[in-house]
Amino acid sequence: MAELFVAGLSHKTAPIAVREQLAVEEDKLREILLNVHAAGILPEVMILSTCNRVEVYGVADVPGEARALAFRHLAQQRGLDLPSLEPMLYTKSGTDAVHHCFRVAASLDSMILGEPQILGQVKEAFALAQSCQTVGPLLHRLLTQAFAVAKKVRTETELARHAVSVAYAAVELARKIFGSLDGKSILLIGAGKMGELAARHLVDQGAFPIFVANRTWSRAQEMARALAATAIPFEEWVESLATVDIVITSTGASEPIVRTVDVQRCLHARRLRPLFFIDIGVPRDVEPAVNELEPVFCYDIDDLRQVVESNIRERQREAQKAEALVEREVLRFSARAQDVEVVPTIVSLRERLEAIRRGEVEKALAGLPNADPQTRRALEAMSQSIVNKILHTPTVKLRESSRSGHGRGWTEMVQELFGLGRERDEK
Amino acid sequence: MNPIFFDLALLGYLVATGLALAYLVQRGEAIHRLASLATLGGWVLHTLALVVRGVELGRPPLGTLVEAMSVVGWAAVLLTLGAERQYRVKVLSAFVLPLVCVSVVSTAWLPPGLSNLAPALRSAWISVHVILALLGISAFILNFAGAVMYLLQERQLKAKRPGAFYYRLPSLETLDRMTFRALTLGFPFLTLGILLGALWARTAWGSVFVFDPLALFSFLAWLVYAATLSGRTLAGWRGRRAAYFALLGFSALVLTLTAGLLLPGRHGS
Incomplete structure (x- = not known):
């Protein structure tokens, strides 16, 4: 009996050295997919290949056999042999496979909890399998549901909400201070890569205009071009403190260049508009005491790292909520899957009885050429209600049986009793 | 007061309140939906x-201060439901509802007050005076809640150790805007x-400056709010300073109501 399974390895079971050997580009993957499918033991198959996991999703009578087949093909690409991979491979089938698939798509099995790329990668893998026509009804149902669950996790929990990189954490802090970043102006002092990255993220959120100051004028101009910013002479940045909203510093200076007195002096002109310093320089570029001025917030690199750590803990807390949600969805999916198992039998049983009914009504009417419309209607109604009454109990029983896990035995028996199997094969 | 509906409300x-606080701690959309539902249910019963x-x-249930307190709570809930949607501040009710509960509970415990009003207080003008003052006070409850949230969030941002409030409260800008809106x-x-109260006092008692503790404190509160408003519009006040003034103004309002309830005066109890 064919069932859903997933087999593979991930960052949890295999070292990077193995994972990078197995990761293959799309054309190669397409070829492997077709070859595996052609072998005939996997009526449905999809391969997910990312730098953190290589997994085969499929339907097979014997998952172990299917796994060996698929990974032999995958391993051959780089001259690896299957036995060396075996200890790193896991296999899950039935409900466990559903659970695993939902967790992967929802980014609960990722190295960085809640990272957004994995869902896109699963979607690509699914699209590839679809284009190779190796997807059947079971995988289709599984994956479309997995996408829905992933979306639900994203909207109903905050698993993917809080920044886990320093640059994004700075953006998030800016949003906690300013709300929308539309039209907030930035001053970037120094030419550090990280500073530039943070500025870019802020610009993505609508921050504008940007000013760039650097001791080397040509370097300032260069960065200004890269960021669509305005270069200002290094001696003049202090004046612009009166107007900008966010200051990013990443210079190589050995002493703080932003002094509390300078900031204090500009505050009068700013009234109480908030001013946010993102100090990425090591050693620090901004005197820590500016944080004590009323509308000024100053985060150095350690502060930002601390925020990131706290965000990671927050994601872990949210992950518990997401796990519970996924488990509920797995139960719901399995319940529906079992219903699906008996539905075809119910439908063909009804079709069979309906065919008999129609035939008999026609026969009876043929013997009553003078029957008035009323009599015809009465005959139709009576025969239909007999069919419905006969079908009622078996339908209910079949559904019940599927929920208690005995669906297969019951459907076989009903098919046998009413001779339904043959008809289905003909279709 | 008629116990059944008020008790149910x-x-x-x-x-x-319980659910709103649970949402603050636990989050989860389902909890928030339930909290909104319970709030709305309570509000409908309260209206009834x-x-x-x-x-x-x-006559309108505005004759005594005890009745008035209940109406303040009623209006504050309505404003909160509106503001939560407009500013997408889902945790707002966690800060407002406890105050509403206090105001509604206090009306249940305090003596019901006179149900036969003094002749001087039987007038449509009095009702208008009371309604205006009450609507003002309910908006200041939001002003106060917004200020408290602002100060909590600002503390978290200054301390650089993100805790529960950092994640749950909206941005400083949003909180400041909401606080200002409630003030205006x-x-x-x-x-x-x-103003209407003062005019009434002149007609009824012959002088605008009738000694009355409630009137006195309410004037004090008005001064604080007037100062905040001018500071905000003319001197660019915002943020922490404006929030401190919101706390000050609200304390004056609380004093006003306490004085009205506990001290003898023209507003009765």
């Missing part, structure tokens, strides 16, 4: 209770309410 508010009360009395909403109502 209070029950709704208490449940809603006020209407029934008004029909029983044959409440101030005209309070001003007109006080």
Whole structure:
């Protein structure tokens, strides 16, 4: 009996050295997919290949056999042999496979909890399998549901909400201070890569205009071009403190260049508009005491790292909520899957009885050429209600049986009793 | 007061408060939906209770301070439900509902007050005076809640150790805007309410400056709010300073109501 399974390895079971050997580009993957499918033991198959996991999703009578087949093909690409991979491979089938698939798509099995790329990668893998026509009804149902669950996790929990990189954490802090970043102006002092990255993220959120100051004028101009910013002479940045909203510093200076007195002096002109310093320089570029001025917030690199750590803990807390949600969805999916198992039998049983009914009504009417419309209607109604009454109990029983896990035995028996199997094969 | 509806409304508010606080701690959309539902349910029952009360009395249920407190809570809930949607501040009710519960519970425990009003207080003008003042006060409850949230969030941002409030509260900018909006909403109502009261005092008692503790404190509160408003519009006040003034103004309002309830004066109890 064919069932859903997933087999593979991930960052949890295999070292990077193995994972990078197995990761293959799309054309190669397409070829492997077709070859595996052609072998005939996997009526449905999809391969997910990312730098953190290589997994085969499929339907097979014997998952172990299917796994060996698929990974032999995958391993051959780089001259690896299957036995060396075996200890790193896991296999899950039935409900466990559903659970695993939902967790992967929802980014609960990722190295960085809640990272957004994995869902896109699963979607690509699914699209590839679809284009190779190796997807059947079971995988289709599984994956479309997995996408829905992933979306639900994203909207109903905050698993993917809080920044886990320093640059994004700075953006998030800016949003906690300013709300929308539309039209907030930035001053970037120094030419550090990280500073530039943070500025870019802020610009993505609508921050504008940007000013760039650097001791080397040509370097300032260069960065200004890269960021669509305005270069200002290094001696003049202090004046612009009166107007900008966010200051990013990443210079190589050995002493703080932003002094509390300078900031204090500009505050009068700013009234109480908030001013946010993102100090990425090591050693620090901004005197820590500016944080004590009323509308000024100053985060150095350690502060930002601390925020990131706290965000990671927050994601872990949210992950518990997401796990519970996924488990509920797995139960719901399995319940529906079992219903699906008996539905075809119910439908063909009804079709069979309906065919008999129609035939008999026609026969009876043929013997009553003078029957008035009323009599015809009465005959139709009576025969239909007999069919419905006969079908009622078996339908209910079949559904019940599927929920208690005995669906297969019951459907076989009903098919046998009413001779339904043959008809289905003909279709 | 008619116990059934008021009790049910209070029950709704208490449940809603519990859920709103749970949302603050735990989050989860389902909890928030339930909290909103309980709030709305409590508010509908509260409306019903006020209407029934008004029909029983044959006049708006605004004659005594105790009745008025209940109406303040009623209006504050309505404003909160609106503001939560407008500013997408889902945790707002966690800060407002406890205050509403206090105001509604206090009306249940305090002596019901006179149901036969002194002749001097039987006038449509009095009702208008009371309604305006109450709407003003309910807006200032939001002003206060917004200020508290602002100060909590600002502390977290200054301390650089993100804790529960950092994640749950909206941005400083949003909180400041909401606080300011509540101030501009409440101030005209309070001003007109006080003005009408003073005019009434002159007609009824012959002088604008009748000694009355409630009137005195409410004027004090008005001064604080007037100062905040001018600071905000003319001197660019915002953020922490504006929030401190919101706390100050609200303390004056609390004193006003306490004085009205506990000290003898023209507003009765």
